[in-house]
Amino acid sequence: MHDRPNATEILEAVARLLADELVPATTGRLQFVTRVAANAVRLVAREIAQGDGPARAEWQGLDTLLGSLELPADTAELGPALVERNHELARALREGAFDEPAAFARVTHHLRHAVAAKLAVSDPAMIEDTSD
Amino acid sequence: MDPAEFPAHLEPFLCAQSGAARARVGGFRSLTGGATRRAFACDLDLTWSDGRVLRHEAVLIVFRPAGQQALAARSEFALLEAVKAAGVPVPCPLFVGEEALGRPFYLVERIAGEAIGRRIVRDERFVAARAALPAQLGAALAAIHATPIAGPALAVLPGAGESGDPVERALADIEALYRQIAVEAHPGFELALRWLGKHRPAGSARTLVHGDFRIGNVMVGEEGLRAVLDWELAHMGDPLEDLGWLCGRSWRFGRIDLACGGVGTREALVEAYEQATGRAVDRAALHFWEVFGNLRWGVFTLVQLRAFIEGISRDVELAMIGRRTAETEWELLRLIGARGGG
Known part of the structure; x- marks a missing residue:
């Protein structure tokens, strides 16, 4: 176990340095990339804070579409295994396996949750949007 | 050749x-750099032997020698001449060359x-411009799409x-790029590709399509639209692709x-476009092209991730x-009716 501060506390301090001190002190392209860097650090902080909860939820969602599969025991294997299962889902979609209304509803229900989980890290404000 | 040597050459x-x-x-100064081209500002002072003088405030576009170009410099220059003649607001094309700088320009x-979208959409000084832009953008698109097809520039x-x-060509191209x-x-x-395949618009036209017509690629003054920029993705296709x-x-x-x-409603744009073209826009077809556009941008984010x-x-x-790809998936789910709300 590491001592405090934890990873997200350190990243938040770096993000504050970038956003509150370096952005006002720079101009032009350097200011733009500094703002992007601050957002990037905050994104990583949100991702760390979430742990593997979203990945486990995505796995369960894929279970309802592709049939149940045991969750990898080793957390490090979860990411690569999810990539493989999403390839399988993509193939099934391409072959028309989810064209029927009931199947379409199930797959969109899953994708809604999976994409919202990605946005919760990359752009939380967008989940709430009501576009035209 | 170092850019500092460009003026002398x-x-x-x-x-x-x-x-x-x-x-x-x-x-001479640098404006923007990109993967395939760089832009510089410069002022040209020309003096003829009879005493005539001419000054051009100019932008120099230099293509990277090894960069993979959507359009060659000469093709893009000829296209600018063609759309200028057709009444599209574009910067006046001045000179085109290759050897002088060791690469096309x-x-x-x-x-x-x-041209920065965030400022155009948010800054107080563009209030009047924002009120004028939907009609001006609609009229500019109508002029682009009415550019005569015959002639070497568009060929x-x-x-x-x-x-x-x-429609088939656009779908095949974007799917191939994605794969x-x-x-x-x-x-x-x-899911979006599947939806697009099943919702193809019945009728379609073939016109010049700008290919990257959006806020961020137009020059705007406080009074409104001044010029349409960034023609490197121009192609022949369905005109509604630009609106979507x-x-x-x-x-x-x-x-x-x-x-x-971010400057007007979809309906304000469509009405302006209909008025300028004299033709009704099929709203279902426009919806198809909006889904297509969001997918196309999503695939473009994957291209940049790959780089x-x-x-x-x-x-x-x-x-x-790379982390913005999810935005396009989210919008696609909403547009194809797979996401509640909105």
Whole structure:
């Protein structure tokens, strides 16, 4: 176990340095990339804070579409295994396996949750949007 | 050749092209750099032997020697001449060359104004411009789409001389690019491709399509639209592709309620376009092209992710574009009716 501060506390301090001190002190392209860097650090902080909860939820969602599969025991294997299962889902979609209304509803229900989980890290404000 | 040497090499080129006795290139400075091209501002002072003088405030576009170009410099220059003649507001094309700088380049008139989308959509000083823009953008698109197809300038564009359905071509192209470029599977894009295949618009036309017509690629003054820029993705296709792209979710700069680039409603754009063309827009077809546009931008984010992963560029902004792919999946789910609300 590491001592405090934890990873997200350190990243938040770096993000504050970038956003509150370096952005006002720079101009032009350097200011733009500094703002992007601050957002990037905050994104990583949100991702760390979430742990593997979203990945486990995505796995369960894929279970309802592709049939149940045991969750990898080793957390490090979860990411690569999810990539493989999403390839399988993509193939099934391409072959028309989810064209029927009931199947379409199930797959969109899953994708809604999976994409919202990605946005919760990359752009939380967008989940709430009501576009035209 | 180092860019600092460009002015000295441009001067004899300008004399040869214009017949001027003397040419001076001043005020040379870098504007933007990109993966395939760089832009510089410069002022051209030409003096003829009879005493005539001419000054051009210009932009120099230099193509990277090894960069993969959507359009060659000469093709893009000829296209600018063609759309200028058709009444599209564009910077006046001045000179085009290859050997003088050791790589392809062209010069256009420099137009003052603001091109940064966030400022156009948000700044107080563009209130009047925002009120005028939907009608001006609709009219500019109508002029682009009315550009005469016959003639050599448009003959070299992708999709020119084809007799097939532009919808089929667009779908095939974006699917091929997605399958070639994607590092990981994106089930949301598969769903969108499936939806597009089943909702193809019945009728379609074939016109010049700008290909990247959006806020961020137009020069705007406080009174409104001044020029349409960034023609490198121009091609022959269905004109509604441009309208759907302009309404994409990713360039509303915080005004997500205003589909027309964050400056107006979708309906205001469509009405202006209908008035300028004299033809009704099929709303279902426009919806198809809006889905297509969001998918196309999603695939473009994958292209940029690929460049980052392969180490072509390690820039943090390129890295972050990879995390914007989910935005396009989210919007696609909403547009194809798979997401409640909105």
